[in-house]
Amino acid sequence: MATIRTKSKSSSGQAQIPNPSLSVKRITIVEVAKAARVGTMTVSRALNRPEMVSADLRKRILKTVEDLGYIPNRVAGGLASGTAKAISVIVPTLNHPVYVPFLEGLYSLLPQEGYQILLGTNEYQLDAEENLIATLLGWQPDAIVIAGVDHSLRTRNMLAQARVPVIEIMDLTEVPIDMNIGFSHEQVGIATANFLADRGYRHIAYAGMLSQLDLRGAKRMKSFVTTLKRRKLGHYIVSNDKPSSIGVGKTLMVDLLEKHPQVDAVFFANDDLAAGALFECQRRKIRVPKDIAIVGFNDSEIASQVNPALTTVSTPRFEMGRLAADMLLRRLRGTRVDSARIDIGFRIVEREST
């Protein structure tokens, strides 16, 4: 099937906007002040602390601002005030269902308080993280949000020296750099192992990425396996180091069935993987949960919609983002934040796949 493009004149001529260097001078606060016959400070106040300016003057200034189409230069304002009204956010990747809901949680609160989010992704490379943080710190953010609690020493130092609120999310640590919101991945592994063992499964596998690529998954895997061992049950591991996706879930399932045909339950590193595995079972007419039970992780939408619906571990990602934003805002307002470390918990959601 060939790519379809519009038949007619597909691409028109030159770009229409002239060279910016020739452009007319932008309107600054000085122009506004002149036009409104006041000082620049009064304009600044009318915009930022309206209650400090008398009602009629404020009205006049706001009208002038509107008429001239003045847009305050945040870069200049940031330099002058020392606070750029920006918050740096570092996540491993956007290409994973976990981080988007978390970001939406942040976006649901921060912009309306005037904060711009500066998003950086390190694509799971720990060394890239250091550069990324240096870059993001250069914007003089008012706070930093970073996924995970396992950072290089240099990263920790840079973050601590930034002398700015830092919040580590998605995982828990006993020694946060500053604030920390998340849940215990070790506990997830234990709970899931017990859940499956209690339901009578005897040959239980973990499937996901390992090592650097999914540090938190590795934590779940470790405690999952330890728990199974303690309960003297068969345990198996299949892994794949490609970025997580439905297709990789299929591969993992194929792999698992080949290597360990006796397996009767699998805990996947996330719901996409679990769904991919489920689809593969459908194709092979393997009955879920009768022949094999599947447990996902995150409670993404897909988990509740497939047939059979997936048992999974519900993690409050949106809420984590919102709570993180809320804690930061309170901290930035100067309010004391009394718990620097919040265990937001998780829940096993039992559906039809176990």
Added chain:
Amino acid sequence: MATIRTKSKSSSGQAQIPNPSLSVKRITIVEVAKAARVGTMTVSRALNRPEMVSADLRKRILKTVEDLGYIPNRVAGGLASGTAKAISVIVPTLNHPVYVPFLEGLYSLLPQEGYQILLGTNEYQLDAEENLIATLLGWQPDAIVIAGVDHSLRTRNMLAQARVPVIEIMDLTEVPIDMNIGFSHEQVGIATANFLADRGYRHIAYAGMLSQLDLRGAKRMKSFVTTLKRRKLGHYIVSNDKPSSIGVGKTLMVDLLEKHPQVDAVFFANDDLAAGALFECQRRKIRVPKDIAIVGFNDSEIASQVNPALTTVSTPRFEMGRLAADMLLRRLRGTRVDSARIDIGFRIVEREST
């Protein structure tokens, strides 16, 4: 199933970082210059245009920078140079499978060239778009990327007056503000209608959101229906104004089967909706494509993985992002960009659901 939290001391005491206002003075370029016994300009050059500084001096300066842990203040630099090295990006929402791959395309090129992405979402509200743009323009971005080609007059004016490269994406228009990369949603509607009609389907439906919430979907729907009419085929529409998701796909399918039981093919506004509908068919033992054919839109991963795999319209989202980034970078480097409007096309991918 109760939420599980770590048993022990769940939240520890106070945040560890002291009040920023008490903090020691940050290291600036002046400190570096003093320590390296050079002028500030030489430090600036050593960092930004290393070829302008003699090799030994450069080495000394870079070592000093390293020793002191100096991080250049981009806000100050941006103010001084007039270019903040930032690019504003406006998308409707993150909560939709289309925008993330597009953003990844941008992220695959812009940060490595030193540009920070300033991301804003308007959650589909056109009036929010104006505020958002004003906010983002305040950062003096070097360029602006915006999803869609249908903007309010005010928005168009603000963008044009910003005197900065603007690139509209995801859709095509004859009158771009500046640059434009996308494909024709009208053509998608026509092509899909013809595709289904040619395969013998006679009672064909469109299912998706309508109106403001999905302007581009509405364009597809319109030309889809027009084409069906021209071919004298039955056409039906079901819609729902909740944000698109797998669950909504199920609802739409339920709705459709109830209102128009004679339907034999459906074109969904995206793959998530289509997948949700497919899952509902599975539950009801409706055979796809025998009883009803399903076509999705976007070629997201889920489309190729479900059973039966979904026929869908492949849209190059990542590539669109990458191409947009590439065009912007060339423009920012001063190179002439010879086509201001690119029709990137689409492809119907036939799989098992038709």
Added chain:
DNA sequence: TTTGCTTATGATAGCGTTATCACGATTTTT
């Protein structure tokens, strides 16, 4: 040798805001 041309470095003046202090004009208190 003198002149001119590079090249490497530094001094200085902004960039567009906001913090701060100062100053009248009011209002309140004594």
Added chain:
DNA sequence: AAAAATCGTGATAACGCTATCATAAGCAAA
């Protein structure tokens, strides 16, 4: 009525960097 406090406004000096011009040193050309 005088003194004190409060309020609204503006002048000015940063904020930390880079553009620009000036200068010194080195070297080639005349």
